[in-house]
Amino acid sequence: MVGGTDATGRRGAERGRRVPPGRYAAVAGDERFRRLDRRFRRAVAVGAVGFLGWYFLYVALAAFARGFMARPVAGNVNVAMLLGVLQFVSTFALAAAFAAYARRRLDPLADELRAEADGPPDAAAPAAFGRDVPPGPVPPARPAPPGRPAAAGMPRPAAPVAPRASDGRWDVRMGEAR
Amino acid sequence: MTELAFGVFVVFVLITLGITVWARANTRGADDFYAGGRKFSGPQNGMALAGDYMSAASFLGIAGLIALSGYDGFLYSIGFLVAWLLALLLVGAMRNAGRFTLADVLAQRVRRQPPVRRAAVVSTVTVSVFYLLAQMVGAGALVSMLLGVHPGERFLGMSAGVAETVTIVVVGLLMICYVMFGGMKGTTWVQIVKAVLLMGGTVVLTVLVLSRFGFDPSAMLGSAADASGRGDAFLSPGLHYGPDVEGDAYRTIVGKLDFFSLALALVLGTVGLPHIVTRFFTVPDARAARTSVSWSIGLVGAFYLMTLALGFGAAALVGREEIVAQDPSGNTAALQLAHAVGAHVAGPVGGDVLLAFTGAVAFATILAVVSGLVLASSTSLAHDYFGQVLMFGRPRESQEVAVARVAAFLVGALAIVLAVVARNLNVAFLVALAFAIAASANLPAIVLSLFWRRFNSTGAVAGIYGGLGSSLVLVFFSPVVSGKTDPVTGRSLSLFPAGVDFHLFPLENPGIVSVPIGFACAVAGTFLAREKADPLRYDDLSVRALTGAGSH
Numbered sequence: 001m002v003g004g005t006d007a008t009g010r011r012g013a014e015r016g017r018r019v020p021p022g023r024y025a026a027v028a029g030d031e032r033f034r035r036l037d038r039r040f041r042r043a044v045a046v047g048a049v050g051f052l053g054w055y056f057l058y059v060a061l062a063a064f065a066r067g068f069m070a071r072p073v074a075g076n077v078n079v080a081m082l083l084g085v086l087q088f089v090s091t092f093a094l095a096a097a098f099a100a101y102a103r104r105r106l107d108p109l110a111d112e113l114r115a116e117a118d119g120p121p122d123a124a125a126p127a128a129f130g131r132d133v134p135p136g137p138v139p140p141a142r143p144a145p146p147g148r149p150a151a152a153g154m155p156r157p158a159a160p161v162a163p164r165a166s167d168g169r170w171d172v173r174m175g176e177a178r
Numbered sequence: 179m180t181e182l183a184f185g186v187f188v189v190f191v192l193i194t195l196g197i198t199v200w201a202r203a204n205t206r207g208a209d210d211f212y213a214g215g216r217k218f219s220g221p222q223n224g225m226a227l228a229g230d231y232m233s234a235a236s237f238l239g240i241a242g243l244i245a246l247s248g249y250d251g252f253l254y255s256i257g258f259l260v261a262w263l264l265a266l267l268l269v270g271a272m273r274n275a276g277r278f279t280l281a282d283v284l285a286q287r288v289r290r291q292p293p294v295r296r297a298a299v300v301s302t303v304t305v306s307v308f309y310l311l312a313q314m315v316g317a318g319a320l321v322s323m324l325l326g327v328h329p330g331e332r333f334l335g336m337s338a339g340v341a342e343t344v345t346i347v348v349v350g351l352l353m354i355c356y357v358m359f360g361g362m363k364g365t366t367w368v369q370i371v372k373a374v375l376l377m378g379g380t381v382v383l384t385v386l387v388l389s390r391f392g393f394d395p396s397a398m399l400g401s402a403a404d405a406s407g408r409g410d411a412f413l414s415p416g417l418h419y420g421p422d423v424e425g426d427a428y429r430t431i432v433g434k435l436d437f438f439s440l441a442l443a444l445v446l447g448t449v450g451l452p453h454i455v456t457r458f459f460t461v462p463d464a465r466a467a468r469t470s471v472s473w474s475i476g477l478v479g480a481f482y483l484m485t486l487a488l489g490f491g492a493a494a495l496v497g498r499e500e501i502v503a504q505d506p507s508g509n510t511a512a513l514q515l516a517h518a519v520g521a522h523v524a525g526p527v528g529g530d531v532l533l534a535f536t537g538a539v540a541f542a543t544i545l546a547v548v549s550g551l552v553l554a555s556s557t558s559l560a561h562d563y564f565g566q567v568l569m570f571g572r573p574r575e576s577q578e579v580a581v582a583r584v585a586a587f588l589v590g591a592l593a594i595v596l597a598v599v600a601r602n603l604n605v606a607f608l609v610a611l612a613f614a615i616a617a618s619a620n621l622p623a624i625v626l627s628l629f630w631r632r633f634n635s636t637g638a639v640a641g642i643y644g645g646l647g648s649s650l651v652l653v654f655f656s657p658v659v660s661g662k663t664d665p666v667t668g669r670s671l672s673l674f675p676a677g678v679d680f681h682l683f684p685l686e687n688p689g690i691v692s693v694p695i696g697f698a699c700a701v702a703g704t705f706l707a708r709e710k711a712d713p714l715r716y717d718d719l720s721v722r723a724l725t726g727a728g729s730h
Contacts, residue, residue, distance in 0.1 A: 020714075021712065021714040021715040021717075021718055022714035022715075022717065022718065023718050023728070024717055024718045024721035024722065024727060024728070025714060025717050025718075027721045027725070027727065028717035028718075028720065028721050033721060033724070033725070036724055036725070037720060037724060040271070040724055041629065043267070044267045044268070044629075047263065047267050048263075048264060048267060051260060051263045051264075052445065055256075055257075055260045055441075055445060056438075056441070058256075059253075059437070059438060059441045062253055062415035062416075062419075062420075062437075063415070063419075063420045063434040063437060063438070064434070066414060066415060066416050066422070069414050069415055070410060070411075070413075070414040074396070075396030075397075075399075075400070076396045076397075076399040076400040076403065076413060077395070077396055077399065078410075078413055078414060080249055080413070080414050080415055081249070081252075081399070081413060084249075084252050084253065084256060085483075087256045087259075087260060088256070088259065088479050088482070088483060091259055091260055091262070091263060091475060091479060092475065092476070092479060094263055095262070095263060095266055095471075095472055095475045096472075098263075098266055098267065099266070099468060099469075099472050102270065102468060103465075106270075106724075107465060109725075110464075110724060110725040110726060111725075113721070113724075113725040113727065114725040114726050114727040117721065117725065117727035117728070118727050118728060
């Protein structure tokens with residue numbers, strides 16, 4: 001099992017201490033994070049299905065419904081031209097809609113959770129190069145909110161584990177590579 | 179006239195070299211070199227993204243396609259724009275999860291990083307080199323086109339053939355210089371300047387074209403349709419993509435499938451293009467990354483709407499015969515249009531000035547795009563391969579940046595040599611191939627990494643190599659490599675000369691097959707490996723991606 005903080009025996013090993021995965025397990029189990037995760041997945045799924053569907057509908061019309069596409073609308077503008085410009089309009093509209101959704105429904109939750117997970121940003125220590133994980137203060141061992149549903153299947157540490165002065169990739173290389 | 183274009187271009191080069199010197203003085207470490215210190219604002223990065231994305235293929239290629247094939251050129255451009263919506267949906271999570279490269283996004287949650295990083299490097303470098311090759315050969319062709327507008331003209335005493343080679347080498351040396359010395363800071367500003375020039379030039383041309391038709395787009399369309407000799411068919415889909423072949427249902431359906439395949443690669447490929455992905459990390463946080471993609475959508479959209487005026491304007495004001503006489507694929511249409519509208523406004527001198535300016539903008543376009551590509555591949559080679567694989571993730575920072583500079587030189591030199599060798603070949607298909615590889619190899623790995631708890635290293639590696647390999651194999655056996663000839667002249671339209679024909683796969687674009695293969699390999703690799711899923715690391719990744727906790 002990966003974990004522990006034993007030195008790797010190389011120079012600079014203190015930078016390369018192994019970190020146990022699960023640093024954010026407590027956050028991941030938080031009800032608010034799950035809400036954020038659900039909202040994000042739903043937004044991506046709805047957005048992707050919506051715009052891909054509408055775009056491929058348009059492509060299909062261009063390939064198979066050429067009589068319809070050639071129908072005049074006004075002057076020399078035909079249905080094809082109108083639908084093409086509508087693709088632009090819908091792209092701008094969908095982009096604006098997702099940006100607004102993210103600002104209203106995703107960002108506030110994300111900010112709150114990040115602040116709790118990482119502590120205030122100004123307390124961050126200077127980063128050492130080569131680390132995958134930037135340094136920060138050890139997060140306060142926030143007790144899990146009461147009534148938090150236990151993560152099924154996988155035992156999880158209750159709070160962020162271990163000082164984060166470590167490098168996520170070390171465990172990998174030293175632990176399990178090959 | 180070409181001296182004038184040369185002069186305008188020299189001014190651009192001097193400005194960008196000045197930027198490079200400034201950037202070199204302000205580049206201290208890896209964060210600066212790879213990610214511009216993550217200090218760019220959303221709008222700045224948005225302009226750079228647009229500058230990175232809108233290649234000469236968009237500017238000259240799409241305008242030319244509209245000028246010759248009418249509506250189908252417009253249809254093609256829409257795929258390039260709509261693709262950005264997928265980027266907008268994923269950019270926040272990718273920005274938070276990653277550090278400098280695509281591999282950083284993928285490798286974090288897997289148990290065995292080195293194979294995943296190696297695979298990502300292979301696909302990044304392949305995509306970049308193909309795309310580079312198409313752009314640099316295009317730069318060579320552009321100089322012949324500029325010369326060709328006034329037949330028999332010599333460029334600074336060189337014949338067109340020599341000028342082509344010299345252009346490729348000069349473009350290559352400039353891009354190496356921007357990237358080696360300027361890093362991400364230099365490259366970003368070059369791309370911002372280019373985006374401003376390109377948008378400015380396009381706005382001027384669009385206004386001049388529309389003014390010829392009393393600012394009535396319908397009148398412009400009508401006049402373009404009349405001049406095209408195709409009548410109303412010019413304003414409807416079907417002249418270029420998926421044409422209805424009388425009495426040959428097989429070829430008709432293959433043509434239509436081919437267009438679907440192209441559309442799929444364009445829409446899904448953009449978010450997997452390495453030079454676009456590295457750009458996500460140049461802003462401080464996910465919010466700024468989203469802002470930058472929104473800006474890019476605005477700019478790219480406005481640009482493609484204006485290419486409508488450029489393309490239909492060229493059809494109406496320059497005319498099909500004159501365009502085809504210059505270049506059978508229409509790439510000179512925008513340049514000829516600039517000459518025509520300039521001459522209309524201010525006489526022959528006006529025409530030459532506008533042509534010179536447009537030509538210089540086209541060169542600036544190419545330079546900015548190739549620099550982005552070289553930077554992306556050198557970042558990946560130095561950070562992912564050298565730093566994380568060879569040096570076990572603990573290189574000295576100065577060492578890794580030095581390797582990145584050397585890698586930029588090597589990739590650039592390789593691209594110059596390949597482009598000089600390939601300068602007379604049909605390599606335009608390489609742009610579509612780069613999108614297809616990005617969609618089939620990189621996208622499955624990105625999406626499954628972010629959203630699938632069960633995904634593992636074997637799955638990521640299998641997905642990347644599966645998508646990459648299938649795209650390459652399918653294209654190798656497709657008509658773009660061998661066996662496609664012009665029905666009238668018998669000239670080869672493939673990479674290989676006429677007479678060589680080993681094509682087995684009927685479509686020119688592999689996406690419709692290779693994207694599903696990429697996803698299937700990723701899923702199959704995940705389940706077939708004896709490697710257990712790693713839910714804890716996945717939790718870490720998803721918290722980081724969604725909230726930005728612990729992000730760089």
